[in-house]
Amino acid sequence: MHTPLPTTLRRRLATVCLLLAVVSAAAQVPSPLVMDMVHHNPGEAFTQTRFTDSSLLASWGYNAQVVNEFTPPHCALTFDAVSPDIFPAGSAERQWALDLRDRIRTQIADIHAQGLQAYYFMDIILLPKRLVEQYADSILDDRGKIDWDRPTTQRLHRAMLDELFQQFPDLDGFVVRTGENYRQNIPYHTGNELANNADEATAIRRHAELLNLLREEVCVKRGKTVVYRTWDIDFNAAFGHFHTKPDFYLAVTRQVEPHPQLLLSIKHTRGDYWRHMPFNPCLGIGDHRQIVEVQCQREYEGKGAYANYIASSVIHGFEEEPQGDGLHSLADFRHTPLFAGIWTWSRGGGWGGPYLHDEFWCGANAYVLSQWIATGRSDDLLFTDYARAMGFTAASADHLYRLAQRTPHAILLGRGSNLISLGIWETNWTRDNSFSPDLMLSVSRKLVQRHQEDAFLAEKAEAVRLWQQMEAESATLQGSDSATVQAVHDTFTYGRHCFTVSHLLWQRAVLQAQQEADHLDRSSLIKRLTRSIDAAFTAWETFCATHPHSATPYTRVP
Numbered sequence: 001m002h003t004p005l006p007t008t009l010r011r012r013l014a015t016v017c018l019l020l021a022v023v024s025a026a027a028q029v030p031s032p033l034v035m036d037m038v039h040h041n042p043g044e045a046f047t048q049t050r051f052t053d054s055s056l057l058a059s060w061g062y063n064a065q066v067v068n069e070f071t072p073p074h075c076a077l078t079f080d081a082v083s084p085d086i087f088p089a090g091s092a093e094r095q096w097a098l099d100l101r102d103r104i105r106t107q108i109a110d111i112h113a114q115g116l117q118a119y120y121f122m123d124i125i126l127l128p129k130r131l132v133e134q135y136a137d138s139i140l141d142d143r144g145k146i147d148w149d150r151p152t153t154q155r156l157h158r159a160m161l162d163e164l165f166q167q168f169p170d171l172d173g174f175v176v177r178t179g180e181n182y183r184q185n186i187p188y189h190t191g192n193e194l195a196n197n198a199d200e201a202t203a204i205r206r207h208a209e210l211l212n213l214l215r216e217e218v219c220v221k222r223g224k225t226v227v228y229r230t231w232d233i234d235f236n237a238a239f240g241h242f243h244t245k246p247d248f249y250l251a252v253t254r255q256v257e258p259h260p261q262l263l264l265s266i267k268h269t270r271g272d273y274w275r276h277m278p279f280n281p282c283l284g285i286g287d288h289r290q291i292v293e294v295q296c297q298r299e300y301e302g303k304g305a306y307a308n309y310i311a312s313s314v315i316h317g318f319e320e321e322p323q324g325d326g327l328h329s330l331a332d333f334r335h336t337p338l339f340a341g342i343w344t345w346s347r348g349g350g351w352g353g354p355y356l357h358d359e360f361w362c363g364a365n366a367y368v369l370s371q372w373i374a375t376g377r378s379d380d381l382l383f384t385d386y387a388r389a390m391g392f393t394a395a396s397a398d399h400l401y402r403l404a405q406r407t408p409h410a411i412l413l414g415r416g417s418n419l420i421s422l423g424i425w426e427t428n429w430t431r432d433n434s435f436s437p438d439l440m441l442s443v444s445r446k447l448v449q450r451h452q453e454d455a456f457l458a459e460k461a462e463a464v465r466l467w468q469q470m471e472a473e474s475a476t477l478q479g480s481d482s483a484t485v486q487a488v489h490d491t492f493t494y495g496r497h498c499f500t501v502s503h504l505l506w507q508r509a510v511l512q513a514q515q516e517a518d519h520l521d522r523s524s525l526i527k528r529l530t531r532s533i534d535a536a537f538t539a540w541e542t543f544c545a546t547h548p549h550s551a552t553p554y555t556r557v558p
Helices: 008-029 054-059 092-113 130-135 151-167 201-218 245-251 311-316 332-334 360-375 379-389 395-417 425-429 437-449 451-476 480-516 521-546
Strands: 033-039 064-068 115-121 126-130 173-177 189-190 225-229 262-267 292-293 339-348
Touching: 033 115, 033 360, 054 092, 064 092, 064 189, 092 115, 115 225, 126 130, 126 311, 130 189, 151 201, 173 201, 201 225, 201 245, 201 262, 262 339, 292 332, 311 332, 311 379, 311 395, 332 339, 339 360, 360 379, 360 480, 395 451, 395 480, 425 437, 437 451, 437 480, 451 480, 480 521
Parallel strands: 033 064, 033 339, 064 115, 115 173, 173 225, 225 262, 262 292, 292 339
Antiparallel strands: 126 189
């Protein structure tokens, strides 16, 4: 007979076992992936930015870097095992591929030297033009597009992955995009989207098949990581499908067995990075671990040319985020079992300008988000740490944080509306460095029809007032680096110019819509506003030309 242990000792042993179980469970949960990417505009010169510096990212708490120059590593392959005629010996295209191979190997080594994992952004489907010509009968559909459903297409993708890891054995993994396909920087390749997502049944099947192929070839066979973007586009629908529709998302992912190195990447918004997009309902569902995409240089909101601090709103929820059951912010999602990390786009997204000469706001968003994941400290402390590191005094860093917290509201009033619902595509009345007078007129016709134009214009006027107020306050900021202090002040002045012009453009569009509706002549008022718009554009352009830290202005409209 065994002598029973004393009660106190039994309790202590039970506590120890519980602690060991907790530690063991925690050890099995991978650390969050904290990735950053510079999204270079395809077809343009590479963005000049500090965020391609791996040592900077490592010092900010990132543990992975995504390279996206729209020259992905599968474009550096020669496919010699498939046919020696794809990139013939001595050809210009073969030398192009070999040069790209050398560049990528150097990049991977440099990223690893800073202790970061190296990932690359890859479009699928994307294959060499000569390969497509050679196998046209076996891989093309009746529209001349590469057809995923052809067995030869899938066999060629397996061969591609085999060569990829032969040539780049140190590559930690890659990010897969299937919803768009940009080829401006790759003259010897062609491709297309995986599926037309409007045909849901086919798209669901194809996404599941590709996911299973990648899981087998990359995660299981080679122990590498796949980050599969759910971003897709259906221009005939209000939203995409995979990244916004929970039923579609679950229909795909339930056909794929989870794997610790197979991650699903989802934007934090239900759609693109527009305001009034709720927190993505596909986050936190299903069985696969998920990584959250956040654009720090918002392409629909000035790209960092004007002050725009979105990190706090991403973490805690934007003011217009509907409340209720479910997840509403990154903070809600972070402590769920499916949270796998965050992927910031410190720079890039969209097309063209504005072109920045200072990266303060892109950096503020990236730093706060990466450090919030890495340390768990509150965003106000992280922001003021960042501002102090950029040379601001303690008092000015605190003041700048208060100004920063006001920018999302000012942008909402000037860029969207708190009173009136704009359609998804109507929000594109401005993006990148452009305004669309035609779309503004189309929206104004609806406003006039619904007698909502006065309330809408009042919001735009209030936005201008807020930017004027923030501009004045930012002039009092102080710091040891006068150039940075001036650059930050200039972002508030830039915002005042931008929203002054947009307010005037909206006033003119409303007058035009009113004239169409009631047939009363407003031509003299419209001409007067056009002169005011022209003068406001001139003032904006003059400011940008005379302030070296300012971004380039928006494109002038007549």
